[in-house]
Amino acid sequence: MNLPYRTMTIEMFERKDETMRSSDLTPGILPLARRAILILLVTFASLATVTTPVWASAPAEVYVQNNVQTGLSILNNHSASTDQKREQFEHFILGLTDMKRIANFTLGQYKRTASPQEQEAFAQAFQSYAIAVYQSYFSKYSGQTLKVTGSQERAPGDTIVQTVMLDPNDKSGQPPLEVDFRVLSENGKFVVIDFSVSGIWLALEERDQFSSFLGQNNGSIPLLISHLKELARNYKAEH
C-alpha cells in the first residue's frame, strides 16, 4: 500500500475480466507478425496457483489486514467531506510507509552522488507525487476490498504478505487480482516498503524509471524533481 501512485495501477484494478499481461505493453502494434500478438493476447497471468513454503509470519499478516481495514474505513466514511478524507488518507499512508526510504531506493545508484540537500528535496517531491496519486484514487474507488491469504518470510524481518483483491462488481469468474505487500519489521514496528500488483513491484519499477531518466539527463536530480512536481500538479488538477 505504499506506492499506488500510478494510474496504471488504477486501471489494472478496474479490469474486470483479466489480469495485467506483458502483452498489454505493446502499444505500437500492427499486423506484421500475426502470432507475435496473437499469443500475447492469451498470456494472461494465472494467479490461481500459489506455493506456500513458509507460512509463519502471522503478525505481518495481521498488520496488513488491520491497515487495509483502516484504509477502507476512510474511503467508506460517507460523513466526511472529500477534503477531509484526503487529509485522513494522507496521514494514514505516511504512517504506514517509510516514504523517505522508498524515495532513496528509487534513486538507485544516483543516491550515492546526490547531496543531502538533493536527497531531501527529492524525498519531498516524491512524497507529494505519491500522495497526489493516492488521492486520485478517490474518484475511482468502487467497493473493492483486500483479503490476506498468507505470507512468506524472505529474510528475518522481511516478509511478503499476500492478498487478493475482491471486487463485488466483478462477474467475470476470473481469479481475483493478487496484491502483495513487502513488510519490514524493525524494532518491533512494521513498515510497508513496496507492493506489487500481478507481480509488478512498484518501487522497483520507479527505480528503473528514475535511474533511466537520470542516465538520460546527466544525473540531474533537480530535473527529476521538477518532473515529479509537474506530474503531481497534473494529478491534482485532474481530480
Next chain:
Amino acid sequence: MAGFCGRAIGVRAAAALLACWLGGCTTPTPEMLAANDPFEPTNRETLKLNSKIDKYFVIPTVAAYFFIVPDGGRRAIHNFLQNVSLPTVFVNDVLQGETERASQTLERFTINTTLGLGGFFDPATKKFHIPGHGEDFGQTLAVWGVGEGPYMVLPLIGPQPPRDAFGQVVDVFIDPTNYIHFKQHLWWEAGRYYFTLLDLRGQTYSTVQGIQRGSVDYYASLRSLYRQLRNNEIRNGRPETKNLPEF
C-alpha cells in the same frame, strides 16, 4: 571463390548495418549495459515510431470497432480468439511439465468448443470455474533456463527480447490451425490477426494511456513493466520472493 568472398563481405556488411541500426551507431553506456539494454537509443526511436502508428492508425481503428460492434459481440470475438489459441497453450503447458495447467487448458478447450458453441462463449470460466491462463514458447524457454537476452523493441510489435521473439516463431509451428489448409486460409489468418489486434488494444487502451500520462520516463517504465510482467507469467503467478532488492 570470388563469389563466396563477395557473399561473405556482403553478409559482414549486412551484419554491421544491423548492428549499427540496433546500436544506433553508438557504444553502449555503462547504464545501458547495467539495464541489459545495449540497443537503447534504437529501442527508444522504435518506441516513438510504434507510438505514432498506434496513435494515428491503431487507435482510430479500435474506436471504429467499439462503435460498430456491441459489447456482447466484442466479448464473443475475444472468447473465440482465446479458445482457438488454446492448443498452443496446451503444448507449452506440457513442455513445461505443468500437468495440472495442461489439464485445465484441455478442459477449457473441450468445454468452450462444444458447449461454448465453437468458443464464442466461455462456460468453462462461468459455469465450470476453470481458470484460464496463457503460455507460449518464450515462457517454455525461460522455464528451461534460457535468459531473455538484451531488451529489444521491434517495429510494429513492441517489447520483444530475442528469447520471446524466437518463441513466437516456434509457436507458429506449434499451432495446429496453421496445418489446416483451405481455400480462404489467407483471409482466416488476416481476420484472426486483425481482430486480435482490435481486441487486445481495446482492452489495454486505458492502461497504456495511464502509463504514458504518469511516467517520468515512459520508455524505461515500459521496459520495467514488461520484464516484471513477463517474469510473473513465467512463474505462473507464483509470488516473487528471492530476486527482490534490498531497501
